[in-house]
Amino acid sequence: MHRVVIDGGTGGIGLATARALRARGVPLHLVGRDAGRLETAAAELGETGFPEGDVTDPGLCSRVAQEAGPRLGGLVYAIGTIQLAPAIRVNVVAPSLTRTPLAEAITRNQALASGIAAMHALQRLGEPEDGAALAAFLVSAEASYVTGQGIGVDGGCSSLRAKG
Structure with a gap:
C-alpha cells in the first residue's frame, strides 16, 4: 500500500484524516510545525515518519519526499489555521x-x-x-x-x- 503524506496532520481535519486512513491500514507520513504535537500524533497512530517543518520552508517538500520514500499514494494538505499569505498563494x-x-x-x-x-x-x-x-x-x-x-x-x- 502506498504511503500518504499529511501536511497539517496534528490537529483538526488533518488528524481526523490521519486517524481515518490509519483505520483503513494506510501507512502515513505526518508533517507539521509543532514537534511535540507531531510526536504525540505519530505515537497515537503508530508512525515513525513525522518531520517538523513549515510549508514556507523551500526545502521542506524535497525533504518530506525523500523521507517518505518512493511509494507515495497521496497528499493531504490540511492547513486550515495556517496563514500562508502573502508568502504563498493557495x-x-x-x-x-x-x-x-x-x-x-x-x-x-x-x-x-x-x-x-x-x-x-x-x-x-x-x-x-x-x-x-x-x-x-x-x-x-x-x-x-x-x-x-x-x-x-x-x-x-x-x-x-x-x-x-
Whole structure:
C-alpha cells in the first residue's frame, strides 16, 4: 500500500484524516510545525515518519519526499489555521472528467464518454491542457491577487445544466 503524506496532520481535519486512513491500514507520513504535537500524533497512530517543518520552508517538500520514500499514494494538505499569505498563494484546480491515462478506462468507451460529455454544458470532456492553462495562470504574476480559490475546470458541469 502506498504511503500518504499529511501536511497539517496534528490537529483538526488533518488528524481526523490521519486517524481515518490509519483505520483503513494506510501507512502515513505526518508533517507539521509543532514537534511535540507531531510526536504525540505519530505515537497515537503508530508512525515513525513525522518531520517538523513549515510549508514556507523551500526545502521542506524535497525533504518530506525523500523521507517518505518512493511509494507515495497521496497528499493531504490540511492547513486550515495556517496563514500562508502573502508568502504563498493557495488555489485549487478542480477538473471534471479529463482525457488522461487515469481516466482511460472510462474515456476509451466512446458511448460512455459521449454520455458523460453530454452532461456538461460545453458538451465535451476535458483535455489535460484545459487544467494546465488554469494552473499556469494561477502560478503566474498575472494572478498575483488570486488566492484561496477552488476553480472548476469542468465545462460548466458543476454550475450549468446541459440542454436536454
